[in-house]
Amino acid sequence: MRSRRAFLAGAAAFALGPSLTRAQATRTVADDTGRRAEVPAKVTRVYAAGPPASMLVFALAPEKLLGWTSPVRPEERPFFPAKYADLPTLGRLTGRGNTANVEVVLAAKPDLIVDYGSVRETFVSLAERVQAQTGIPYLLLDGAFDRIPQTLRRLGEILGEPAGGEDWARYAQGILDDVAARVAKVPPERRPRVYYGRGPRGLDTGLGGSINMESIERIGATNVAAALGKGGLVQVSVEQVLAWNPDAIVTIDRTFYASVWRDPLWQNLKAVHAGRVYLSPNVPYGWIDFPPSINRLVGLRWLGRCLYPEAFGEDLRPFVREFYTRAYHQTPTPEQLDALVQTAEPRRG
């Protein structure tokens, strides 16, 4: 946890001046960067600053979420109860492609703005700016994988759902522990080298330590691109992938997945020969990243099944059903479940 110099409560109170016209009891809350803000004792309206945050808030307290950051796509709608699918689109405040108009944020009259993801300086200063400008408390939560259970607990407290937060935290911790335990039993020589291909040609990948690759690293697999160093997303060539010759390939792009079986250039890879190319489901959110939020929990088990079929031998469907019910508040139908899990099997032929 990165600790930062906390602001004086007085400065926070001054910043919150405009909102004090609403006579409410408030409490001081610290976020994951050490910033403190005055949050209403009872929070009923939450604005999520980006997709990871909206996922998080929606999972814990869907009725408090004011709206989505981008419109719900048609293929996503079947996974949400209609009343939530119909929530308005408010735009995003952070991350690439800011689209929110601060006035829109104000018009929605949130009690609280929550952001979930990177806690780097840029986002801290953004939080400060928006909080000063709007007078609405802005909390930044760290999106790192290990902190998911803590974050869920913390957010539960903030939103006034401590029981729900605790329940989620236990559930998430359970998933993480279970996966870690099973992976620990897999001897090192059976841990695969994985190439994660993005984009329609499958040539964009993440370097070591990038947020997109956290799931792959957690599952005990080696990210082949880590050999190129640490960082974010980069483009590579087919020749480079051939040189790496990974044991398995994971992707979220349908176009790439469809073409990789037919493209003569990719045929020489042992992963393609063995059928070990796995297409990550992406409705309503991607399972590996897109966005990097708690959706990665379900992706973790799925990855486990893809890469270690013996250690993760059981049927994925009950797990996925439980996760989706908790996270999206709607139980998926058997057909939806089938469609989601089918890509975890190696493809034959």
Place this chain on the structure above:
Amino acid sequence: MRRTGLAIAGAIALLAALVVGAFAVGRYPVSPGELVAVMQSKLFGTAHGLPATVETVVFGIRGPRILAALLVGAALAASGAAYQGLFRNPLVSPDILGVSAGAAFGAVLGIFLSLDVWAIQGLAFVFGLAAVAAAYAIAASLRGHDPILVLVLAGVVLGALLGACIALVKYLADPYNQLPAITYWLLGSLAATNPGDVRSTLLPVLAGLVVLWLLRWRITVLSLGDEEAASLGIRAGRIRAIVITAATLVTAAVVSISGIIGWIGLIVPHVARLLVGPDFRRLLPVAVLLGAGFLLGVDTLARTAARIEIPLGVLTAFVGTPLFLWLLATARRSWQ
């Protein structure tokens, strides 16, 4: 003429060396012995006894990429040389009438709509041609005194409009999935070249280059200006239209597979002009050879110099800028 012969011979030798070098280096380890074996096997039909991957790397990946680099470099250089003569201006690049902006918009639109790769390339090609056609139509409808100026202005305005459209699409695109793809496309790269790309661009590029070659004398005379060219017997407007069509065809074809690559269309014709003078009969072949060689060299660098692929559009600018400044400083006489 002897100097031209020397320049061309030198350029061909350099090109051959670059091609051999390009085949020899790459991310996948292929030793010189393996390279020779695979080459011999291809030429004489003998077996090479090496894993199939080696053959794939040499002929399926490096080969097409090398050929694509040659085509792209040649096309951009020829197009630049033609435009600089046509518009009598050293600062002109093939993008001036909007072909790159149009192609970029087409590709970006294709990525935004999540179309498959062939559709993206096809859109790039079509929009590239359409942009220039639109510039031409705008210029034709505004019959001013100076047809060249009006054409350039129409191209610049259209390019700006398309740039704004591209920015809009970037803004609306999914930042996790589409935006990186768009950014990579706009930076220019041959990393994803496969044999199909080469097949689809070979014909348009060769056709365009042949047309430019056939019109080489007329392009030379046209560089005197419309009126003088007309008094010497050339239908300036018609020749200009044909040259623009050919140059646009080759540029749109290569931009659709490589993304936006600048500088080649601007500096390579300069260097060629310094070597052999402005006569298009000599300028075209030399520019084509130099452009092909330059881009092949830069692309080979792009895929081997760092651990990751360096985008071509970035690298040509980094290599091209000092070269261009040096040219400006030392070779002023080319424009006196």
Place this chain on the structure above:
Amino acid sequence: MKLEAHALAFGYRRHPVGRDVSLALAAGEIMCLLGPNGGGKTTLFRTLLGLLPPQGGTVTLDGADLRALPRREVAKRIAYVPQAHIGYFPFTVRDVVLMGRTAHLAAFAGPSRRDRELAEEALARLGLARLAGSIYTQISGGERQLTLIARALAQAAPLLVMDEPTASLDFGNQVRVLDQVTALARSGIGVLLSTHDPDQAFQCADRVALLRGGELMAHGSPGEVLTREHLRELYGVDVEVAEASLSDGTRRRVCLPAGGVPG
């Protein structure tokens, strides 16, 4: 070969320059066009060459309307020598002259050996052989003008239109250019040239036309046209026309602006 203008009105789309101009140029004769700046000489030339569409009347070449003839055919019959310019590209003098052969080239061909020979001949005829390899943009103004005349020569057209060929040339070069023009006419080429200097008209012209405000003020032999009254009307200055004897016995008229320094 005869170039004729019949009641020609000329100018730009929204800006007419001249009207009712009728004149004829035949092979082997020299016609001088005089007139003040802005009088429309260059515009008239452009129209006679087919570079500008007439606004009224016609231009004919051997009776055929110029507009009906393809560019190449017109270029084979009329060559144009513009005022010598700097130019953008460093072509050699030889290349510039070679461009004169364009009208005779086949569709996609470059110049042949025959074309190169003809270009060399044109260079030699104008005494430019030693300059053939020089860069056009680096030679003197007079040499550039001669190069353009050589180009017109290489074009092998029976008619020549020259726009102020002696402008911005030193005295020596002016004389040389006019000598060349006379030689060309003697070899059968018809020359139409514009000039500011009436003396040049006296020196070489068979016929003279005066253009003022876009209209033909007068048209005929130099003696008829270049009179004191006409010159005063044309230029607004008082000029006397005197006759002088040259050392070889020929007599020639010269213009003497009234009110010079007494000798």
